[in-house]
Amino acid sequence: MIYFDSDYMTGAHPLVIKRLNETNSLHTVGYGRDEFTAEARRMILDACGIDDGEVYFLEGGTQTNAVVIDRLLDHNDGVIATDTAHINVHEAGAIEATGHKVLALPNHDGKLRACDIRDYIADFYRDDTHHYMVRPAMVYISYPTELGTIYSRDELEAISSVCREADVPLYIDGARLAYGLAAEGADLSLKDIASLCDVFYIGGTKCGALFGEAVVTRRPELLPRFVSLIKLRGATLAKGRLLGVQFSTLFTDDLYCSIGRHAVALAMKLKSGFVKKGYRLYMDSPTNQQFFVMPNDKIDELREVASFELWGPKGDVETPVRFVTDWATTERDIDELIAAL
Amino acid sequence: MIYFDSDYMTGAHPLVIKRLNETNSLHTVGYGRDEFTAEARRMILDACGIDDGEVYFLEGGTQTNAVVIDRLLDHNDGVIATDTAHINVHEAGAIEATGHKVLALPNHDGKLRACDIRDYIADFYRDDTHHYMVRPAMVYISYPTELGTIYSRDELEAISSVCREADVPLYIDGARLAYGLAAEGADLSLKDIASLCDVFYIGGTKCGALFGEAVVTRRPELLPRFVSLIKLRGATLAKGRLLGVQFSTLFTDDLYCSIGRHAVALAMKLKSGFVKKGYRLYMDSPTNQQFFVMPNDKIDELREVASFELWGPKGDVETPVRFVTDWATTERDIDELIAAL
Amino acid sequence: MIYFDSDYMTGAHPLVIKRLNETNSLHTVGYGRDEFTAEARRMILDACGIDDGEVYFLEGGTQTNAVVIDRLLDHNDGVIATDTAHINVHEAGAIEATGHKVLALPNHDGKLRACDIRDYIADFYRDDTHHYMVRPAMVYISYPTELGTIYSRDELEAISSVCREADVPLYIDGARLAYGLAAEGADLSLKDIASLCDVFYIGGTKCGALFGEAVVTRRPELLPRFVSLIKLRGATLAKGRLLGVQFSTLFTDDLYCSIGRHAVALAMKLKSGFVKKGYRLYMDSPTNQQFFVMPNDKIDELREVASFELWGPKGDVETPVRFVTDWATTERDIDELIAAL
Amino acid sequence: MIYFDSDYMTGAHPLVIKRLNETNSLHTVGYGRDEFTAEARRMILDACGIDDGEVYFLEGGTQTNAVVIDRLLDHNDGVIATDTAHINVHEAGAIEATGHKVLALPNHDGKLRACDIRDYIADFYRDDTHHYMVRPAMVYISYPTELGTIYSRDELEAISSVCREADVPLYIDGARLAYGLAAEGADLSLKDIASLCDVFYIGGTKCGALFGEAVVTRRPELLPRFVSLIKLRGATLAKGRLLGVQFSTLFTDDLYCSIGRHAVALAMKLKSGFVKKGYRLYMDSPTNQQFFVMPNDKIDELREVASFELWGPKGDVETPVRFVTDWATTERDIDELIAAL
Structure with a gap:
C-alpha cells in the first residue's frame, strides 16, 4: 500500500527524531523556558527577518488558531475568512467556543480577495446599527489554502494593505507553510510572509515534526499575556523543550x-x-x-x-x-x- | 411627525399599563414565583392548547434567543438559520458568545426551506469527518420572518417533519408573533405553532408589552434546569410578577x-x-x-x-x-x- | 400579612410609576438613544460630581455585575471579592460563565479589608508561577454589603488606595445604594463613592424602580465598546427609555x-x-x-x-x-x- | 547539578523513546484511529479491569482536566475540590474559562474529606434558593494529591459512596498516578481506582512519557460525543498514534x-x-x-x-x-x- x-501519517523527519533522541536524557526547566526553546525562537526570528518579535510554541493547528484568534479579538468581534477556511469548517466550532463568529466570505480558488474584505468592512461601518452586529476585527487566511492554492505577492500585498488601512490584524495559518514556500510559482519568501501579516504560524505537525506549531509575530503587543492564555486553553506543553528541539532542527541547514x-x-x-x-x-x-x-x-x-x-x-x-x-x-x-x- | x-417606540398598550398601575402596590414574592406569573402561565398554555408544557418569562428577544439556544445545544452543536436571521445578523454575536455557531443557509423571502435543512443534515452525516465539524442540532426560524413574511402551514409542517425525522428541535422566534398570527393569508393559529415546533417564544416587547417574552414548550424535558440558566445569563427579573401581569393582560379577552x-x-x-x-x-x-x-x-x-x-x-x-x-x-x-x- | x-416585593415608587404613565404614549427612538435616557444620564453624572464620565442603563443586578466584570477583566483574570459576595454565592455562577474566577477572601462583617487585598496581590506576584495562575485584576465590593453593613470613609479610602497602587479597578455593587447612602453613621456621599471607585452601579430595582440599574464611571476608557457588550449579553432594553424615565424620576427632587x-x-x-x-x-x-x-x-x-x-x-x-x-x-x-x- | x-525535566523513559523510534516511519491513519492507539486502549482497559469502558488520549494535564470537567458538568454546575487542588490554583483559570466554578473546600493534608462533601451538598439543597446558586455536580480529587499524599482505601470508598448517593460523578486527576500506586503504604490498586471513581486519567507526562494523558471511564455514557469536544478544545493530536505508541509501551511488562x-x-x-x-x-x-x-x-x-x-x-x-x-x-x-x- x-x-x-x-x-500527518508518519512520525517526524529522521533528523528531527534523531535530535529528540540525542537530547532525551538531558534535564531542562519546563514550560518552554529552556535553552532549546530559546534557540529555536532565535533561529525562527532570524529566518523571518524579525528583530523585535516574539515566537510561541503550541501543540497543534486547531489549538493554535483558537488561541491566537481569541487573543486578537475583543468581545463582539469576528474573524473574516473564506467559507472553505479550516476554522470555518473543520475545527468543530473551536472559534465559536471561544465566543467569536467566523465571518465567512466566498472563496475564489480557496482564497480571500482584498476587495471583498474592503467591501465587507466598509458596509459594516455604514450606519450605527453596527453596534449590534459582529465587528470584523481581523482577517484569517491560510497559506497555502485548504485547496492547495497560494496567494501571489500582489494578492497578499493587497490584503495586507486593506488590513492596515482598516486597522485589523492579518493572521496567516501556515499549517502547511513549508509546501507553500516551496510551491511552483510562489513569489513569497518566509520574510515576505512575516512582514506582510501581523501574526502567523509556522506549521510543524504537517511539515516534518512529530507535532507542534510556532506562532510568530513582529508585533508582540498584539498578544499581551499570551503565555497565560496558552496555559488557560490547555495548550502549554510541560516538556516545552520538545518543541524547541524540533523547531531548532527544522530551522537548521534549511531543513x-x-x-x-x-x-x-x-x-x-x-x-x-x-x-x-x-x-x-x-x-x-x-x-x-x-x-x-x-x-x-x-x-x-x-x-x-x-x-x-x-x-x-x-x-x-x-x-x-x-x-x-x-x-x-x-x-x-x-x-x-x-x-x- | x-x-x-x-x-418598540412607545410604552405598553393602555390596558397593559393600566394593569401595571393597579397591581403596583401589591406585595408578591419575587423571581416569578408569584400568582400573576402563575396565572399568565396557565392562560398561555391554555391558549396554546398545551396540557403538560412549561412557560418561562424573560426580558428581551436577544436574551431569550441566546438562553434558549444555549440550553438546546450541546458542545460542538450549531443552529441552522437563514443568513438573514436575527440571530445571525443583529444580535452582536450573542449566540457565538455562548459558544455556538450559527449555520446560515440561504433565505427564500426570509424563510428557510425544509429541503435545504434536510440536505444540510444529510450531507453532514455523510462520513466520519463530521466528528470534527459543527453538528446541526437545532433549527431556528422566525415567525413572521425578519422580512415580514410568514410560513404557510404546508411549509411549517414540512420543516417540522424534517426536524422530527432528524431528531433536532425546532425553535421559533416569535418576537412579532402577534403580527404573524394576524397576517393576511395566514393559515397557522397559535395552537398550530405550539404543536409544530418544540420551543417558541411569544413576543411581548414588540407586541404591546413594556418588555418581556414568553418562552413556551410542550416538551419541558428539552429545557432542564432552565430557571438556573436564565439566572446565570442575568435574565431573571427580580420583580418577576411584572412579566406575569403584562402577559396575563395580553391574554385576557384576546388582546x-x-x-x-x-x-x-x-x-x-x-x-x-x-x-x-x-x-x-x-x-x-x-x-x-x-x-x-x-x-x-x-x-x-x-x-x-x-x-x-x-x-x-x-x-x-x-x-x-x-x-x-x-x-x-x-x-x-x-x-x-x-x-x- | x-x-x-x-x-423587590412591590412595583415602583408611586412617582416612578406615575412618570411611566405620563410618558407611555410618546414615541422615542429605541435602545436608549432617546432624550429621557440622555436626561437621566446628565442628572446622574451631575449628582455624582462627574464631568467626563459615562452612564449605562441595564436591567438587573446579576446581569450588570456579569457584564461590567467581563468588560473589566482580560483572559486569565479574576475578581477579588468577599466569600459572602453576591457574585460569589447568589448569581448562579454568572461570573464564571463569562470565564472568570471569583477570588474569594474572608469577609469581616461582610466587608473586604484593604490589607487583605494588598497581601493577596503581593503574594500573587511573588514569583514567576503567577503566569499560570488567575491574576487578581479587579476588586468587587458591595455598598452596603450583603449583610447590611457599610464601609466607613477610612475603609473605602484605604481600599481605593490599594487598588490604585496595584492598578486594578475598584467596582462597587450598589444594588441597595440608596440605603447605604442613608445609613445611620454613613460618612460617604454619592460623590465620594463616585470618586473613590472606578466603576459602580446605582441600584434601581431594590430602590424604587420597577427594574433597572445605572452603571456609572468617571473613567469611560475602562469600558470600551460597552454598548456592544451589553447587547451581546442580551442586556439591551429595546424600549430603553423606560430606564431613562425611571432614573430621571429617581434623581428628581432627591427622590x-x-x-x-x-x-x-x-x-x-x-x-x-x-x-x-x-x-x-x-x-x-x-x-x-x-x-x-x-x-x-x-x-x-x-x-x-x-x-x-x-x-x-x-x-x-x-x-x-x-x-x-x-x-x-x-x-x-x-x-x-x-x-x- | x-x-x-x-x-517533567527530561524526555521519555528509554523504552518509550525507543518505541517511538521503531515506529517513526510507519504510515497510520490520523487522529487516534490507528492500531497503536487501539492496542493501548485495550491494554489500559485490561489493566483497569474494565470490560465495557472507554479510553481517550489527550496531550497534557490542564487540558485534560478542563475537557473532562466541562463534559461532566451542565450549565450552572461547579466542581468540588480542595483549596489546594491543581484546578483551583495552577491552571490559570482553565476551569472557569469553560464557564464553571471550582467549589473549594478546605484540604486536610491535601485531601478532601467525605463528610465535607456530604455536608456541602446537603447544605446546598437545603432550600429553594439553590436554583440561583452553583450546583455541586461533581467531585475532583487528585491521587496522589498536590502535596504528595494519598487516600487510603477507606477514605476513597467513603468519598465514592457519598458521590454515588448524591449522584455526582467522582473524577480523579492521576497526573502522578504511577507514584500514587507505588506509594509506601498504598492500599489501592489501579483496578480499585478504576472501580471507585467514574472517570480518571492516567498521567503520562510526569510518569515516563514525552507527553500524554489517558482518560479512562467505566461509564462511557458520562462522556457523550467526547471525541468532538476534545477537538473543539484543540486537544486532538493529528498524529494520535504517538499517544498510542507511548501508552502501549508504558503498559507493557508493567513499565x-x-x-x-x-x-x-x-x-x-x-x-x-x-x-x-x-x-x-x-x-x-x-x-x-x-x-x-x-x-x-x-x-x-x-x-x-x-x-x-x-x-x-x-x-x-x-x-x-x-x-x-x-x-x-x-x-x-x-x-x-x-x-x-
Missing part, C-alpha cells in the same frame, strides 16, 4: 524548506502523471495537495494499492479526490501510483 | 391577537396606499412590516413628516425602506403618510 | 435618597423594637436589612402575621432571620410587627 | 508501575536522608514528591549543587522546599544530595 491520505521542496517536487510529478493519463484537475494546486476528478470505479480499483481521500460527497459517476505528499513520500511511491492509474 | 421606525389584527390592518392599508402611488414592493409582506423601494429624493422629502428606516445601504438613486405599524398606529397616521407620498 | 422578605432615608429610618425603628424585646442582633446593620437571631418557635408564630426570610440553615433551637424595609414599608407595618414579637 | 525540581516504584523507592531514601540530617517534614509524603522545611541559608548553599523548588513564599528564616524524583533519578543522585545537606 502507498499512502497519500495526508501529511524546513527542503522538506517543502521535496514534497512539492513529487507532487508536481504526481500531477503531471495524472494529467498525462487524462485525469481532470479539480483544482490546479502548486503545492503538496493535489486534487483530481476520478471515475468512481477507478477510485475503487486504485484503492487496492493506494490510500487517498475523497474530497466531498461521492458523485454519481465521478468524485473529486485528493493526493498528498510529504517528506516521507518517495519517487518510487509516485511511480507506483502513476503505473496503477 | 408620524412614526413608522419600529414597533394579544387584537393588537396583531389592528397593526396588520393598518399595514395593509399602508401597502395599498404605496402601491396606488406607484411604489414598488421590496418584499411583499402580509404583516406589520412593509418594505418598498423609494427614490432617494423622495426619502429626504418624506422624512420631513414621517420617520422610518432605510433597509440596507443607500443606493445611487433609490433605496429600500421599511415602515412598521403597531398597536399605537392610527388610521390617521396612515392617511397622513399616504397623503405625503 | 406584613411583608419584610425583601425590597432616590429620600427613599433610602425613609427605609432606613423604619429599619432603625424596627431594630430598636427587636432589641427592646430582647432579641439578639445577628449582625449590627445600619441599613434597610436587619438581622436577628430568633427562637424557632417564635419564627413559626410570627410567620402567621409577617413574612421574612431565614438567613441560613435552620438551627436546632434558634435561627438567624432577616427583615427588610423599603419605600413601601410604613410606620404602621413596623408597629404591627413589633407588637407581634 | 542534580535535578529535583519536578518530574508504568515499575517507573512508579523506582521513583518512590528513591524518594523514601531521600526522605530518610533528610530526616537523619535533622530536617523537619513539611508534609509527610509517601510518594515521589518530598517536602521539607529548610533554613534559608541552607537553601542558598544547596542550590549550588542541586535544583529544587521553594514551596510557597520565602519565610524569614526558613522556607518549605520540594524535591521530586522520577524514572531518571538515580541512587547516585540521592547520595550526592544527602551528602550535600
Whole structure:
C-alpha cells in the first residue's frame, strides 16, 4: 500500500527524531523556558527577518488558531475568512467556543480577495446599527489554502494593505507553510510572509515534526499575556523543550524548506502523471495537495494499492479526490501510483 | 411627525399599563414565583392548547434567543438559520458568545426551506469527518420572518417533519408573533405553532408589552434546569410578577391577537396606499412590516413628516425602506403618510 | 400579612410609576438613544460630581455585575471579592460563565479589608508561577454589603488606595445604594463613592424602580465598546427609555435618597423594637436589612402575621432571620410587627 | 547539578523513546484511529479491569482536566475540590474559562474529606434558593494529591459512596498516578481506582512519557460525543498514534508501575536522608514528591549543587522546599544530595 491520505501519517523527519533522541536524557526547566526553546525562537526570528518579535510554541493547528484568534479579538468581534477556511469548517466550532463568529466570505480558488474584505468592512461601518452586529476585527487566511492554492505577492500585498488601512490584524495559518514556500510559482519568501501579516504560524505537525506549531509575530503587543492564555486553553506543553528541539532542527541547514521542496517536487510529478493519463484537475494546486476528478470505479480499483481521500460527497459517476505528499513520500511511491492509474 | 421606525417606540398598550398601575402596590414574592406569573402561565398554555408544557418569562428577544439556544445545544452543536436571521445578523454575536455557531443557509423571502435543512443534515452525516465539524442540532426560524413574511402551514409542517425525522428541535422566534398570527393569508393559529415546533417564544416587547417574552414548550424535558440558566445569563427579573401581569393582560379577552389584527390592518392599508402611488414592493409582506423601494429624493422629502428606516445601504438613486405599524398606529397616521407620498 | 422578605416585593415608587404613565404614549427612538435616557444620564453624572464620565442603563443586578466584570477583566483574570459576595454565592455562577474566577477572601462583617487585598496581590506576584495562575485584576465590593453593613470613609479610602497602587479597578455593587447612602453613621456621599471607585452601579430595582440599574464611571476608557457588550449579553432594553424615565424620576427632587432615608429610618425603628424585646442582633446593620437571631418557635408564630426570610440553615433551637424595609414599608407595618414579637 | 525540581525535566523513559523510534516511519491513519492507539486502549482497559469502558488520549494535564470537567458538568454546575487542588490554583483559570466554578473546600493534608462533601451538598439543597446558586455536580480529587499524599482505601470508598448517593460523578486527576500506586503504604490498586471513581486519567507526562494523558471511564455514557469536544478544545493530536505508541509501551511488562516504584523507592531514601540530617517534614509524603522545611541559608548553599523548588513564599528564616524524583533519578543522585545537606 502507498499512502497519500495526508501529511500527518508518519512520525517526524529522521533528523528531527534523531535530535529528540540525542537530547532525551538531558534535564531542562519546563514550560518552554529552556535553552532549546530559546534557540529555536532565535533561529525562527532570524529566518523571518524579525528583530523585535516574539515566537510561541503550541501543540497543534486547531489549538493554535483558537488561541491566537481569541487573543486578537475583543468581545463582539469576528474573524473574516473564506467559507472553505479550516476554522470555518473543520475545527468543530473551536472559534465559536471561544465566543467569536467566523465571518465567512466566498472563496475564489480557496482564497480571500482584498476587495471583498474592503467591501465587507466598509458596509459594516455604514450606519450605527453596527453596534449590534459582529465587528470584523481581523482577517484569517491560510497559506497555502485548504485547496492547495497560494496567494501571489500582489494578492497578499493587497490584503495586507486593506488590513492596515482598516486597522485589523492579518493572521496567516501556515499549517502547511513549508509546501507553500516551496510551491511552483510562489513569489513569497518566509520574510515576505512575516512582514506582510501581523501574526502567523509556522506549521510543524504537517511539515516534518512529530507535532507542534510556532506562532510568530513582529508585533508582540498584539498578544499581551499570551503565555497565560496558552496555559488557560490547555495548550502549554510541560516538556516545552520538545518543541524547541524540533523547531531548532527544522530551522537548521534549511531543513524546513527542503522538506517543502521535496514534497512539492513529487507532487508536481504526481500531477503531471495524472494529467498525462487524462485525469481532470479539480483544482490546479502548486503545492503538496493535489486534487483530481476520478471515475468512481477507478477510485475503487486504485484503492487496492493506494490510500487517498475523497474530497466531498461521492458523485454519481465521478468524485473529486485528493493526493498528498510529504517528506516521507518517495519517487518510487509516485511511480507506483502513476503505473496503477 | 408620524412614526413608522419600529414597533418598540412607545410604552405598553393602555390596558397593559393600566394593569401595571393597579397591581403596583401589591406585595408578591419575587423571581416569578408569584400568582400573576402563575396565572399568565396557565392562560398561555391554555391558549396554546398545551396540557403538560412549561412557560418561562424573560426580558428581551436577544436574551431569550441566546438562553434558549444555549440550553438546546450541546458542545460542538450549531443552529441552522437563514443568513438573514436575527440571530445571525443583529444580535452582536450573542449566540457565538455562548459558544455556538450559527449555520446560515440561504433565505427564500426570509424563510428557510425544509429541503435545504434536510440536505444540510444529510450531507453532514455523510462520513466520519463530521466528528470534527459543527453538528446541526437545532433549527431556528422566525415567525413572521425578519422580512415580514410568514410560513404557510404546508411549509411549517414540512420543516417540522424534517426536524422530527432528524431528531433536532425546532425553535421559533416569535418576537412579532402577534403580527404573524394576524397576517393576511395566514393559515397557522397559535395552537398550530405550539404543536409544530418544540420551543417558541411569544413576543411581548414588540407586541404591546413594556418588555418581556414568553418562552413556551410542550416538551419541558428539552429545557432542564432552565430557571438556573436564565439566572446565570442575568435574565431573571427580580420583580418577576411584572412579566406575569403584562402577559396575563395580553391574554385576557384576546388582546394579544387584537393588537396583531389592528397593526396588520393598518399595514395593509399602508401597502395599498404605496402601491396606488406607484411604489414598488421590496418584499411583499402580509404583516406589520412593509418594505418598498423609494427614490432617494423622495426619502429626504418624506422624512420631513414621517420617520422610518432605510433597509440596507443607500443606493445611487433609490433605496429600500421599511415602515412598521403597531398597536399605537392610527388610521390617521396612515392617511397622513399616504397623503405625503 | 406584613411583608419584610425583601425590597423587590412591590412595583415602583408611586412617582416612578406615575412618570411611566405620563410618558407611555410618546414615541422615542429605541435602545436608549432617546432624550429621557440622555436626561437621566446628565442628572446622574451631575449628582455624582462627574464631568467626563459615562452612564449605562441595564436591567438587573446579576446581569450588570456579569457584564461590567467581563468588560473589566482580560483572559486569565479574576475578581477579588468577599466569600459572602453576591457574585460569589447568589448569581448562579454568572461570573464564571463569562470565564472568570471569583477570588474569594474572608469577609469581616461582610466587608473586604484593604490589607487583605494588598497581601493577596503581593503574594500573587511573588514569583514567576503567577503566569499560570488567575491574576487578581479587579476588586468587587458591595455598598452596603450583603449583610447590611457599610464601609466607613477610612475603609473605602484605604481600599481605593490599594487598588490604585496595584492598578486594578475598584467596582462597587450598589444594588441597595440608596440605603447605604442613608445609613445611620454613613460618612460617604454619592460623590465620594463616585470618586473613590472606578466603576459602580446605582441600584434601581431594590430602590424604587420597577427594574433597572445605572452603571456609572468617571473613567469611560475602562469600558470600551460597552454598548456592544451589553447587547451581546442580551442586556439591551429595546424600549430603553423606560430606564431613562425611571432614573430621571429617581434623581428628581432627591427622590432616590429620600427613599433610602425613609427605609432606613423604619429599619432603625424596627431594630430598636427587636432589641427592646430582647432579641439578639445577628449582625449590627445600619441599613434597610436587619438581622436577628430568633427562637424557632417564635419564627413559626410570627410567620402567621409577617413574612421574612431565614438567613441560613435552620438551627436546632434558634435561627438567624432577616427583615427588610423599603419605600413601601410604613410606620404602621413596623408597629404591627413589633407588637407581634 | 542534580535535578529535583519536578518530574517533567527530561524526555521519555528509554523504552518509550525507543518505541517511538521503531515506529517513526510507519504510515497510520490520523487522529487516534490507528492500531497503536487501539492496542493501548485495550491494554489500559485490561489493566483497569474494565470490560465495557472507554479510553481517550489527550496531550497534557490542564487540558485534560478542563475537557473532562466541562463534559461532566451542565450549565450552572461547579466542581468540588480542595483549596489546594491543581484546578483551583495552577491552571490559570482553565476551569472557569469553560464557564464553571471550582467549589473549594478546605484540604486536610491535601485531601478532601467525605463528610465535607456530604455536608456541602446537603447544605446546598437545603432550600429553594439553590436554583440561583452553583450546583455541586461533581467531585475532583487528585491521587496522589498536590502535596504528595494519598487516600487510603477507606477514605476513597467513603468519598465514592457519598458521590454515588448524591449522584455526582467522582473524577480523579492521576497526573502522578504511577507514584500514587507505588506509594509506601498504598492500599489501592489501579483496578480499585478504576472501580471507585467514574472517570480518571492516567498521567503520562510526569510518569515516563514525552507527553500524554489517558482518560479512562467505566461509564462511557458520562462522556457523550467526547471525541468532538476534545477537538473543539484543540486537544486532538493529528498524529494520535504517538499517544498510542507511548501508552502501549508504558503498559507493557508493567513499565508504568515499575517507573512508579523506582521513583518512590528513591524518594523514601531521600526522605530518610533528610530526616537523619535533622530536617523537619513539611508534609509527610509517601510518594515521589518530598517536602521539607529548610533554613534559608541552607537553601542558598544547596542550590549550588542541586535544583529544587521553594514551596510557597520565602519565610524569614526558613522556607518549605520540594524535591521530586522520577524514572531518571538515580541512587547516585540521592547520595550526592544527602551528602550535600
